[in-house]
Amino acid sequence: MTVPQHVSIIMDGNGRWAQAHGLERVKGHIEGVKRVRDVVEECAELGVRYLSLYTFSEENWNRPSGEVGALMDLLKQSVEGEYDNLMRQGVRFIALGNRKRLPAMLNAAVSRLEKATAGNTTITLVVMLSYSGQWDILQAARQLAGVSEDEITPELFASKLVTAGIPDPDLVIRTSGEKRLSNYMLWQTAYSEFVFVPTLWPDFGKSNLRDALEEYSSRDRRFGKVK
Secondary structure (H helix, E strand, C coil): CCCCCEEEEECCCHHHHHHHCCCCHHHHHHHHHHHHHHHHHHHHHHCCCEEEEEEEEHHHHHCCHHHHHHHHHHHHHHHHHCHHHHHHHCEEEEEECCHHHCCHHHHHHHHHHHHHCCCCCCEEEEEEEEECHHHHHHHHHHHCCCCCHHHCCHHHHHCCCCCCCCCCCCEEEECCCCCCCCCCCCCCCCCCEEEECCCCHHHCCHHHHHHHHHHHHCCCCCCCCCC
16 A cells, blocks of 8 residues: 555544534534544554644634533643653644634644654654635735745745645545545645545544545546646
């Protein structure tokens, strides 16, 4: 099996999972955190170098305030509670997005975990918080305002995205059966392979991940070239 360098997952279906089980939506998010642990462990074991997770989008701020508040609390608890697991597995943790919108206590917890895991080298876990592809492109464009047209290259533009220094995703997995990007890494996924699975995120396990990687391994990636 060809193992991709960078796997990215759009984790979808927490709310629907909770509804199907007669639970409050936040219970689906809590169950979803457990799947993150499983997937990080499996990716590290398989030799994936980067795992990025679409955790909270810019659009998610439009959800009911009670759900958003519960999500922020859950994210803080998860960040603070994962130190031992990440250190044991050699996971480097980073969070990318419009972080100025995040609560101060969550931002502080994220920064502490980033600093504590900075020397880990087994796998890099990239958590996308308050992120959207359009926001990322706009903030990069603003940095290049005043630069002459001839000087702006794809490489220069990419260096202004929040993912600068991280290879573009080789494989994007979306759970829950939806088949769209939902404003995620619009620039970076230009040549990514996509695998859409019907499984809701809280039910997505290691076997589902391996199936997606097997599907990726069967693809012939040409990047526009004739072989």
